[in-house]
Amino acid sequence: MTVLFVFAAALFCPITYSTYTFETKYIQVPLSHFSNIGNTTFKLRYLVNKSYHVKGGPVFLYTGNEGDVNMFAQNSGFIFELATEFNALVVFAEHRYYGQSMPFGNKSYSLENIRYLSTAQALSDYVYLIEELRRIYLATVISLDTYPFIAFGGSYGGMLAAWLRMKYPNSVLGAIASSAPIWLFDDLTPCETFYGITSDVFGHYGTEHCNKTIQLSWEVIRNVTKTDKGKAFVSATWKLCDHLKTAADVDKLIDWLSNIYVNLAMINYPYPTDFLVALPAYPVKIFCDKLNSYKSQNSLALVEALGIALQVYTNFTGETKCHNMNITSRDLGEYAWDYQACTELVMPMCSTEKDMFETAPWEFKKYSDDCFRKFGVHSARPDWVILEYGGKNLRYFSNIVFSNGLMDPWSSGGVLKNVSCTVLAVNITDGAHHIDLRGNHPADTNYVLEARKFHRNAIKKWLNII
Known part of the structure; x- marks a missing residue:
């Protein structure tokens, strides 16, 4: 199975949906961030919504999943609701080898070409994009600390959001990691x-x-x-x-x-x-x-x-x-x-x-x-991702909120309890898969509403608003 x-x-x-609008942009990123293969690059797609952005406001960056980034952008309405409150720039970054971000076009999935697909390469793409966004939108912001980027993600995207904060705390202030099964590896679960x-x-x-x-x-x-x-x-x-x-x-x-x-x-x-x-x-x-x-x-x-x-x-x-x-x-x-x-x-x-x-x-x-x-490749060592990202040893990290719907199968590998005073967990008793990242709906339960309130307060703290 x-x-x-x-x-x-x-x-x-009839099913009705809100439609969020974006400007579609591309950035040239290195094919490999970790090897000397010349200046080979490819176009990584990202979506930008500037409707709520005020100069000096934060950037809410969604770390894209294993699919077309538009699908996740149209199903993450809570981020836009937050943007109106925080005067934020909203950016959805597409993951390499998905959607339109194909390094080798229609030949990207050949066994020779797909070898540049990994979480480490994807995280580095996002760091590369963050620096470009900082240069465009925050060049005049004076700061001795991390620029005001907050990472968001659901499911695999939630794993990436958390890992981005862990690996590159100089790039993002904090991460909202919804339905992120970062403990569904080896013998952790x-x-x-x-x-x-x-x-x-x-x-x-x-x-x-x-x-x-x-x-x-x-x-x-x-x-x-x-x-x-x-x-x-x-x-x-x-x-x-x-x-x-x-x-x-x-x-x-x-x-x-x-x-x-x-x-x-x-x-x-x-x-x-x-x-x-x-x-x-x-x-x-x-x-x-x-x-x-x-x-x-x-x-x-x-x-x-x-x-x-x-x-x-x-x-x-x-x-x-x-x-x-x-x-x-x-x-x-x-x-x-x-x-x-x-x-x-x-x-x-x-x-x-x-x-x-x-x-x-x-x-x-x-x-x-x-x-x-x-x-044509045997599976990686089962414990590799634990060694790379820390497994359950999260107490040395900070500014991460893990949220999980307990009626979601992926919560089986989620962080369900606070790890420290800055690595926190919020559980949605009756929640499905990253339901807290979806836009407000009359059918939302109090558990969902409380989770969103929790996220708001965490972001305010990270941005020194409270």
Whole structure:
């Protein structure tokens, strides 16, 4: 298993979104910040909104994720709300090898060219960009300390925001790291926790019957797809773009299905959204309501019921003609992320008989061998990222707020308790994936509102406003 993220009325309501506007800019950054390969550079994209900026005001820099930066910019409305209060410049930086920031154009993912994709290179890109922004917008600001840059990020972007503050405290004053699983490595977190929380979300917002049906379905899918006729049935019933032909195709289907369950749990927001895909409010409940209509003990009937329920995620708008098992979101760079997960961000995950997933132990050798088959490189040492970024030894760092929704699978690797008086944690009891970075919504709970208040106060302190 591989991971790469009134109810009835809500299902039929039109989805409306705020649209944040930007000026799209590019900066030439070194292809490698750490080796002498000449003056090779490439264009890194970043988005700028100057609507709220007053000269001398801070810069709110979002450290881009594993996907098109526009997707994260349009789903981080809280940063714009803060900008109006702090007279801030808003900047969203795209991560190298994602979106339009491709060092080698359409050849960026060749095994020779992708080797410049790493967290260290990405962080250095952001430092390079910060210096450019400082020169343009803060050249006349007199300061004997760090310039007023605050890093923001959610999920992988939250990890980068925290690591940016840790590695380059001279570049950013502080970091808001939302849903950042910086402890989901090696033996820092039990490997079964991630899928355990995912199952808990389905049990809480769906029903125990939903969990049991999903748990039952793995063996049913395996049995049905043992024959060519069964593979054809599943392919047609689930409208797969590429029909199942081999056992490897079935394994891919299982991984795809597992990833969809994870994504449903992590973006189980209390209102309709268009983040990874278009979804209704509380999509886990909608999914389980559909699946719970399955009453028959017939295997093919279960496959059909699953196919109908899956359309909550795969085809909520009704516009999808077929389903591609290679992707779970149109704007995520899943191939590049898989490379990073192999070469440095090795996150051990396993499933047991206690959760709703197909039982699968964590086997590093198998994981590494799979990486070699796909990328021609064996996986990095599992403890490398801990040695690079400190693991749980965070007491020597400062000015970081880690926030986590406890109904988010990725909180399994999050910082859930204060580490020191300046490395702080705020938990959102009923929160999904980086919901606190989203714009205000009438359905926000008090837990979400309190987390945002916490962020405001931390930023005021960092900027010496209070």
